[in-house]
Structures are given as structure tokens and as C-alpha cells.
Amino acid sequence: MRVGLLTGGGDVPGLNAAIRAVVKRGEGEHGHSIIGFRNGWKGVVDGDVMPLTRRDIRNVLPTGGTLLGTARYHPHASDGGLDAALATLEAERIEALICIGGDGTLNAASKVAAAGVKVVGIPKTIDNDVWGTDASIGFDTAVSIATEAIDRIHTTAESHNRVMIVEVMGRHAGWIAVTSGIAGGAELVLAPEEPFDIGRIERFLKHRHRAHASFSIVVVAEGAVPAEGTPMHYETQVGKFGEIVAGAIGERLKVEIEQRTGFDTRVTVLGHTQRGGIPTAADRILASRFGVAAIDAVTAGTSNVMTAIQGEQVVLLPLDEVAGKVKFVPQDLLTVARALA
Amino acid sequence: MRVGLLTGGGDVPGLNAAIRAVVKRGEGEHGHSIIGFRNGWKGVVDGDVMPLTRRDIRNVLPTGGTLLGTARYHPHASDGGLDAALATLEAERIEALICIGGDGTLNAASKVAAAGVKVVGIPKTIDNDVWGTDASIGFDTAVSIATEAIDRIHTTAESHNRVMIVEVMGRHAGWIAVTSGIAGGAELVLAPEEPFDIGRIERFLKHRHRAHASFSIVVVAEGAVPAEGTPMHYETQVGKFGEIVAGAIGERLKVEIEQRTGFDTRVTVLGHTQRGGIPTAADRILASRFGVAAIDAVTAGTSNVMTAIQGEQVVLLPLDEVAGKVKFVPQDLLTVARALA
């Protein structure tokens, strides 16, 4: 059986562990040929193939990045993209396609499945917002990196009267912010799930520092936003800048907090360090289990599903049930974050 | 409300995060007094108390060990132990007791509950064999430490014709061995769940090295045993030694493999490094959630239950349902370990 494989969207640690599992299990147990496509869907559209054998996956288990390359490209988004993709799959005689990616990639997967191609998805995103699975590949590593950063800042913050802002990833959901905030013991966590009131933040910090504390750590997700009717007066100061830098929200908060409280405020922008480096053991185990489950599903003729972890079980969910939905941080976790601040 | 708190059994990273959560939430939200007992059940029997306030838990979140101390002691195991424990709890006017520990500690907890004391348990063990919960405090950290060790050995093993044995913890269940074996890419994983056939190991290693490989990594749980009727001929050589060292199985395997295959074989015994150091983010989050759930349960008057994580939810399980059972590594995980070897 000829099985296609691609990794789409942004890099996350653990992709190579999943690729390795698909190849080892697919070639070793099932005798399939695994045909990789370079740079996600782009490689499918361009017919950029890279056959994978066990030799190609030696020593990749603990490595970050993806040996197949990736790209933020969706076939159905460009004219004729979908047709070109289908043409390649036919030309390469691909009998089933395994797509490792986030919301965008999985969306494209269900589109391709709708066109009659057998497709199995594997969820990966450090944002952990793929619906239906307890965890996606890359999330555990990102949280551990963010937590380590908060730990480091803790030791320095203690000896000064200061506000330390740590900006982490999370556009639509605040999983990294909330969990690393709990793990690192942040005083304040700002997530997209709960638009923040800058006035209350000001009062909280002033009260806390007046009371006793010599410092406060604020973890903010890149997608955090002010609540309606709670203007950030000073953001105009960095207006233009607001559009042009990634670190926008962290910098904007800094200006706002300094102007309102007079506390020396510092910003750390973790940026792409959250997407890189050695995957944690948990991410490698998850990726390995997903890879095995995906190739086994393909072998069993299953299609249009996504692997998911639910409790201790790896299960298969219909892609259409999953695609387009966002898994937000549940209330009880937000409560824990608040309770332990 | 006066709430007692103890940590029993062996150390694991994350205990302080759980203690911190109980104190912060209990004192801050519920206005309880948290009375710690030193060295697990021993402190209850001896009346060795340590009242805990928020000051005591500053900066403990990322630390290993337990600020309350611990001991492998069970009140019902010694004459009058249980009565002494109950007497202390009454003298200290403890209205509910939170017990953080493994099988032994939780067992004692249900005994004390049977005597009419309100008790809530929190599972911790790097062995991850507490029944009913996806994970126990300490497991994730232990796996990450074992995996890091396997990663390191990988880079050295490659350039020599060698067998590298890594002995990890796991007396009754092979969770650390199996998961770190998957995460680290071990060639062979020996767990208590599947008694091993030394003859098959010999044939596997000889074939593998004859074929191509320059090395093999064997991860063995301390509780792994040979299958019936598959004698380890050379273990007599280290007979006496067998009783006297912790690293028994690793050393015995080394002798056996060297004698049978002639391959240079090295052993790494991780020992207590698996129980120590900084808890991973995942362990801190789990411990924090358990701590909050336990004190909330106590406040709600719930008793004789254990906190457990099932998927994304923290739930409460009857202690009697859990106590005395062992959670073994499921087949599908053993299959993944084999498939990716």
C-alpha cells in the first residue's frame, strides 16, 4: 500500500517522532511504502515527494522541527490548488494520506477527503486548541519551555519592585498562558478566553505591591484582548508599532502598566523558542502513539478521521466533527489559575 | 475548619506544588487552618505537627522533595499505631485529613476513614500504578529524567558495538520503562507485565548486531523478572550480590548478556535521580489541580475519596475502589513500544 505523509502549519516539537512512528510501523509491520510530501500541502500541489524508509528516520526521535519541512499553505485556498493536489495523489498512486497538522491542515484534509481520498489526520499545535483531543503534539513542550522561563524570572524578580511580563503563544485559546501560569506560579494570567480589564489589573498590582509583594509576574497570551469599554489609554503611544511587531500585546501592556502604576516593568517575548528544541518525553510518546494509530487506521481502511487522546486511550474521531472547532480552556482550569495566583 | 495534611511514602517531584495548592486555596478562599504533619503517618502517630501558612509555601512550587518530610510508615501496620493516629487527630481537633501518597499511604487513609475520620487522598507515585487515575504526581518527571538518560546514551552508544542497559524504577508495573523506552527509542523494554525470556533476548541481540546495528539499548524496570522455565544461567555468579544491591536486575542482565553474546555491555542505574529534582510543568499542574480539588472536596464535606485525573477532568473516586489495586501498562502501549523498537 502506498501511503502519503505530510506535516503542515507551524513547526512543533514531536513531528519527527510521529513521522518515525508512521514509517517504522507502516514499513515494518504492514509492509507499506511511505511517500512523504515536502512542505505540507504545498508539496502535494507541486508533486514534491520524498519517499521515506527506516534509514531516513534514524535518530530523529528527539529532534525538533520536521524532516519533511512544512508550510502554511492550504490547497483549497488557492485557485486550482485542490485539483493539483488530487492530481499529484493520483499520479503518485497514493492510496491513503496521513496529514499531521493543526486546524488549517486538518481542514484541508477533510476537503481532500470529501473529494474521495482516504485521509487520516494527526493533531499538532502548541496552542492545544484542536477540538476533541486532550492534547495535541507540541503543547507539552511549549508549556515546559514557558514554565522554565517563568521559573527563571521568578528568581530575578524577587529582589526588585517590579512587574515582569511574559508573552506566550496562543492566538485563540490561552492554554499555554494558563497552564504555564499555574506551573510557574504567575500572579496574573491573561488569556483570550477572558478579555481583561486594564483598570482592574492596575488596581490589583497597586494593591499587591502596597500590601507586601516586591514583584508580580504577568503571563499574557498573544491573543489576549482588553474587554469592551476598558480602553488602554496609552496604547496610542505605540499605535503604529502595534501593527508591526509580533510582541505587540506584551509591549502594549508594559507601557500601559508603567504609565498607570509607575512600577518598573520588563517584557520577555518567548516567540519561536516555544516551537522549537527537543520534544518532551510526553510529546514524543503522544506523537508515537498517534503515528501508530494513524497508520493502523489507514491499514484498516478507515478514512476521514483524526487520532485523538482521551484519557489513556487513543481514539479516532470523524474529521468533520473536529474541523473548524476551537477547544477553549475550561472554567475549572481558569479557576485553578486564579486560586493559586 | 482545621484540615490536616501529610505526604507519605517515597519522595516524588510535585509534592510541594500540591501542598502549596492546598494551603493557598484552603487558607485564601475557604479560610481554613492547614495543619501539616511531619514525615507522613509517623507525624500523625507522634503528634508532630507543623501549621502551614502562605509564608511557608513561598517559592516551593518548582522544588522537589516535600517540605513536610515523608516516611514509609503505616499506622495500621504497628501495634496501637492506628489508635495513636486517631488520638492525635482528635487532640489537634482535625476535622478532615488530606493524604498525599501512593498505594500504602492511601490504604492507611481508607483505614483511618473507616474509623470515622474525614479523609481525602491525592495519588502520587513515579510508578504511575495507582488505579483509577490517568496519572499520579511524579510520574511525568520520572519519565522525562529516564528519557533524557536514554537520549544521552544513544549518542555514545552509536559509535561502538555495545549493549547499554538502563535500569529504571517500577516494582509492580513498568510505566517508566515502557514510556521512556518509547520516548527514547529503546530497542528492548523489559517490564514486570511481561516476564522476559532471556534466550529470546540473546537471539534478538545477536541477530540485530549481526544484521547491521552497532548497538542496542535495553530499558529494564527494577521489577522485571524472567519467565518461568527460562533460567538465567549466570546469575549464580552474582547470587549473593543479588540480595545486597538495589541495581540487581540491571547487573544480572549485564552478566547474562555478556556471557551469552560476548557483546560489551554497560549498565546505568538511575536510582533516586528519578525521584528528585525540579518537577515538570505537567506534574506541577497536576499537583496544583489535585490540591485544589482535595481542599474543595474537604470543604464540601466529601470524604473517603481520592482525586484522580481522567482525560481533562479532575474527578473524585471512592478510596475503597482504588486502594489495593494496581494499574498495569495496557496492551496498546506495550504494542507501541514493541512496534517502534
Place this chain on the structure above:
Amino acid sequence: MRVGLLTGGGDVPGLNAAIRAVVKRGEGEHGHSIIGFRNGWKGVVDGDVMPLTRRDIRNVLPTGGTLLGTARYHPHASDGGLDAALATLEAERIEALICIGGDGTLNAASKVAAAGVKVVGIPKTIDNDVWGTDASIGFDTAVSIATEAIDRIHTTAESHNRVMIVEVMGRHAGWIAVTSGIAGGAELVLAPEEPFDIGRIERFLKHRHRAHASFSIVVVAEGAVPAEGTPMHYETQVGKFGEIVAGAIGERLKVEIEQRTGFDTRVTVLGHTQRGGIPTAADRILASRFGVAAIDAVTAGTSNVMTAIQGEQVVLLPLDEVAGKVKFVPQDLLTVARALA
């Protein structure tokens, strides 16, 4: 003998290891009393003392921060500050003072020494720019943190056509930028020692990406500056912002590079993560050796000196020879950074 001890300036990992060494050796071998001053020179001026015994230094060896607290305050900079400091030292009957700090703290130390107080300095700064010593406490840890960040970004950068900027500390000297750039394999390192020509950077990046590369990593020290007559045209865009944020140079470079090359450019600002967390083994060893050398020097009646590491030897240098000088990155190291880009 009553020996005073203070830590001044910014936090660095390893301060507690030095404090521990002074106390253990001073109390244990020499029978001195060690009198700590809180928050650096401020504590001397305010008479804020904290006697230190072996109990106080338990378990501090691997911790970041400083148990004495620190502050960026110099007695000679404020009216009567120096007199107040001398008054406290006399009131506390301090026979000698050990000052752990960077340029500013050591400067103040020589001022106090000039007033007749016996003083021994210990150099600490992640910038590594203290003259006369191969290394200062904190530098090795900061470099390892910056290098780890570059490693992580490497794995993500590979799969995209991108410029990744990593801003590290280093106001006057580029030690962190140059060494982490070498260790991490950066394509470009911008240090204060060599003002950069933005036009050449533009040409270098365009040529490199046209040629073959899919990405470039640029490490920039916070103190890096454009060379005379090589205007950064677009910085006006972030003009005001330029004054108000710490991450100025990184953000300014980003804007400049994106405007000139059109390459997607991302910035990571490590900020205070470089000053925190667990000290590396090398920093703990250096701090321990400095602490022992300092208390031994004090005991021997030596004064007005600073401990320094030169090769494998810890030596004592006259404070006046050291104070006010800056140790820049030597040419040969800059050459290695360029050669391996």
C-alpha cells in the same frame, strides 16, 4: 572576626553559592561571624543587617537570585551615603567587608576601602565585562540560556524563509551575544564592540537567502549600535517606542530588516530569563572558589582586592586596577564568531 557580606547590582545565578561558601568557610574553618547586609549597599547605609549561620544557607547552592537581596544603589552617589555606610560598619563592628557585585558595586567597594575599611570584592555579572578575570559569576549560566534559545529557534527556523532575531543582554560588551552566537551557530552576531552597518546586513541576508539558505539567525546584544553614517531609515517608525521599551534594538532591527529585505522577521527578547534560574555547575564552582578565596583573604588581613579567575588559578587583584575598566570581547573570539557563521 566580624565579616560583613553584601550582594549588589542586578541578580545573577550563583550569588547564593558564593554566599554559602563565605559562610561555610568563614564560620566553619575560621570561626568568624558573618553579618549579611540586605539589598546591597542600601542595607549598609540603612543598617539593615541579617546575621548568617550555616542554617541560613541550607539548600541554597542550586538556587538563583540572592538570599540577601540586592539593589542598584551606590553610597557615594547619594549625599551622606558613604558616611552613613561607614557609620553602620562601625556600629556593627565590621572588621572586613566582602562585596559581591559588578562594576558599580566594586567601584563603591574601592571608595569604602579608600575610607579605611578592609574590603574584598567578588566579581559577578552576566555581561562578563569585569576587567582582570576570565569569568564573572553568572556569565556561564546566561550564555547557556541564550544558547538553548538559539538551539530552539534553529529547529523552527529551518522550515521557513525567515530572519530570526534573538536579543540578548550586554550593554557595553557583547560577551553573551558572541559566545552564544558561536555556541548556537548564529549567522550574524551584533556586539557593541563592532558598530554594525545596516546596509551590509541587508546585503548579507539578501545574498544568503538568494543563494540557498531558508533562514538566518541574528543575535544582537542590547548595547549594539549602528556605525556612524549608516542610518537606520525606518527607526523613526518606532521612534518614541525606541525610548520606552527594553527590547528596543531587537524591534528596531526587525523593522529595518523587514522593510529592506521583505523577509518575515521575528524577534525573541530573552530579557530577565538570562539572569535567573538554576546556576550552571561552572557558575557554582566559580562562585564557591571565589567565596572561599575571599574569606581566606579577609582572614589573612588582605584588603582592597578582588578575587579573579585566571586560567585554573584564583588570584587576588588590586581593586583600583580593576574598577572602572571594561573587558571587551577580544578579536580572536570575534573572528571565530565570523568564521563559523
Place this chain on the structure above:
Amino acid sequence: MRVGLLTGGGDVPGLNAAIRAVVKRGEGEHGHSIIGFRNGWKGVVDGDVMPLTRRDIRNVLPTGGTLLGTARYHPHASDGGLDAALATLEAERIEALICIGGDGTLNAASKVAAAGVKVVGIPKTIDNDVWGTDASIGFDTAVSIATEAIDRIHTTAESHNRVMIVEVMGRHAGWIAVTSGIAGGAELVLAPEEPFDIGRIERFLKHRHRAHASFSIVVVAEGAVPAEGTPMHYETQVGKFGEIVAGAIGERLKVEIEQRTGFDTRVTVLGHTQRGGIPTAADRILASRFGVAAIDAVTAGTSNVMTAIQGEQVVLLPLDEVAGKVKFVPQDLLTVARALA
């Protein structure tokens, strides 16, 4: 110019960083061809060559192991080995040879140099016992791994009355034991430099535990030996075992201490984890500087020298001055280890 390159002896982290530096600088700046030999001197004798270009060294900077492979083989040790090596070098028209290795490899290098071949050595050994250089490639990483292990054991040891033995590498010199003992805060360090008196160890532990301590950590180098006339009575118990396991000294000490003190004693054998994994920033920088210095020396026509780091300078030392000597741990460092126990 055709320059040969080999890595000999045991693996250490940082070898790939040195190889990368030689290739990048040699090819890029000097236009040389770099001819690698596989598996150290064995590859030279067998004519097993591997031409190296910049493509071959992509992404190897942070990796452990050696892409050239290595072997513990010395040409002059086997009949005709030296002649065969010289024949290969002539056949391959090698104009100069860079040898990265420890004492054995550098010894062979000076033999080959004596036969008229231009040779430059680069010192690597986690034992750090190469004479004339402050540090050798691999040492810093090994110390950091051993220190991390001691840190972890610290947190677990605290809550029990126990002796924890950590066996580290170091056959002839105790560099890893002494430095990681200082960095980790061990109570006792046993190094080859100072044969130990088991009776004094017994008295020290008994007194310490009687006095106050709940635990003691003993770091022992694999090459540590009992002093003359201080028999270890119980080692007979593990006599035979003594020959057959690597971890001999650790296990022997355990038995001895348990029998003499009755304290529960545990052993951790770090083994090859000390030789593997990601090189620290310091090791990568050292390796990069050595690689550049070696290829520059070769280009300048220098021969029969070894690169060495002395303070902040990389210098060249005559191979004959270095070969065969052992650099022991100096007294002042042993004193610091004792003083801070």
C-alpha cells in the same frame, strides 16, 4: 591543501562542534579539502575515508557523539599498524592531519608526527586530565550532567536517613567527582588523587548522622581506591562481582558503608550518560575555538602541536610536552571541596 581529520577514543559531547569548525574554517576561509577518517585511527589504517563538505556539518553543532565515528585503537599498538596508517596518508595525499582525542589518540599523533607527518592535536576527554590545557572538550558537559544528578538526589535524600552514593567517571584523575561534588554540595568526594580511609569515612558518616544530618551524599570517581592498609573488610562479599561490573567501586562502597554504619545506602551509576547528550555552550565554544585554531595552525605549516586553552587564550603546545602526562586535580580545588562539604 588536503587535510585529514579524525576523532579517537571515547565519545564526548562537542566533537561535532570541533569537526564543524575545522570544515567551515578550512573550506570556507582557506579553501582546503577536509578528508575525514572513520572510527579514529582505525579508519586511517584501513583507508576508510569520508570527505567532508559544509553540507555534512549542517545542524551538527548541538549534537552529541561524532559524525566520523570513533574507536579505541592505536596504530602503534598493533603490528604494522603505523606503516599502514602512513601508507593511507600518502595514498590519500594528506598534507596534514588533525587528531581530536584524549591521551591515547594524542600519543599516537606524536608517533605519527615523528614519522614525518604534519599533525595537530585537539584535546578531548570528560576526565579533563590532558596536561597543559585548562579544559578539554567534553568535560564541562560531563560535570553539568553529574551535578544535575546530585541536585536531584539532594531533594530525595533530605527526607530520609540515608547515604546516597553517586559514581562518576574519572579513572586516573578525579576532576568530575571534585567539581560536581563542589557544584552539587556533596558531603564527601572520593578521588584517585587521595586514596580514602574507609574507617574515617565510617566515623565521618556516623558522627554526621548522630549530630544532625538526615542524609549524606558521597560522590566517588570510578578510579578512587582505598589507601594502603585500610582494608575494606566486606568487599570479599562482592569479590567476584568486583571483576565483572563497571560500577564496582560504587557497589563496593555501598556494601562496606551499610555493613559498618547500618545506614540504608543507595547507589546511582551515571555511566555513559556522562558521555552523551547535548554539549553545553561552554563545550561548543571550546570545541569551535580549538577547531579554528587547529586548521589555522595547519595552514600556517605548524606541526606536532596540540591546541590548548589557557585562561582566555587558545595556545599551541608541543605534543611531546603533553603526551603521556596526566593533569591531576590541584590541591586548592580539593581544599574547596573539603571546605564546603
